[in-house]
Structures are given as structure tokens and as C-alpha cells.
Amino acid sequence: MPVPKRRHSRARGRKRRTHYKVKPISLSKCPNCGEAKLPHRVCPHCGYYKGKAIIQIEEKISS
Numbered sequence: 001m002p003v004p005k006r007r008h009s010r011a012r013g014r015k016r017r018t019h020y021k022v023k024p025i026s027l028s029k030c031p032n033c034g035e036a037k038l039p040h041r042v043c044p045h046c047g048y049y050k051g052k053a054i055i056q057i058e059e060k061i062s063s
């Protein structure tokens, strides 16, 4: 099995890693209530997914 002859320099490794980036989270709009939600998830605001109520959302108790 081939094995690297020399360790890559710190600069070389760091240069390669300049392309590593954290993607911003993607949000989609709920077609039922219009709020931002995570795609492929039940809407946390109205509890709808694919045009049906999947979960019951309780009203906020305080604040």
C-alpha cells in the first residue's frame, strides 16, 4: 500500500482547508402558514406537512 513520503507542511494543509466552509442552514417557507421552516420537516409553527395537520401545536404559555 502506498504511503506518503513526507508530511505536508502546515501551510499546505491550511491552504487546502481554506475551501472548507460551514454552509448556512437552508430554510424553506411553510406553504400553510408562510413561516420559515426546515425543509422536509413538519412545520413547527402550524404542525402541517404535505397539506395535512401532522402534530398539534400548543399555544405559548407565557413570554
Ligand SMILES: [Zn+2]
Binding pocket: 030, 031, 032, 033, 034, 035, 043, 044, 045, 046, 047, 048
Ligand atoms: Zn406552517
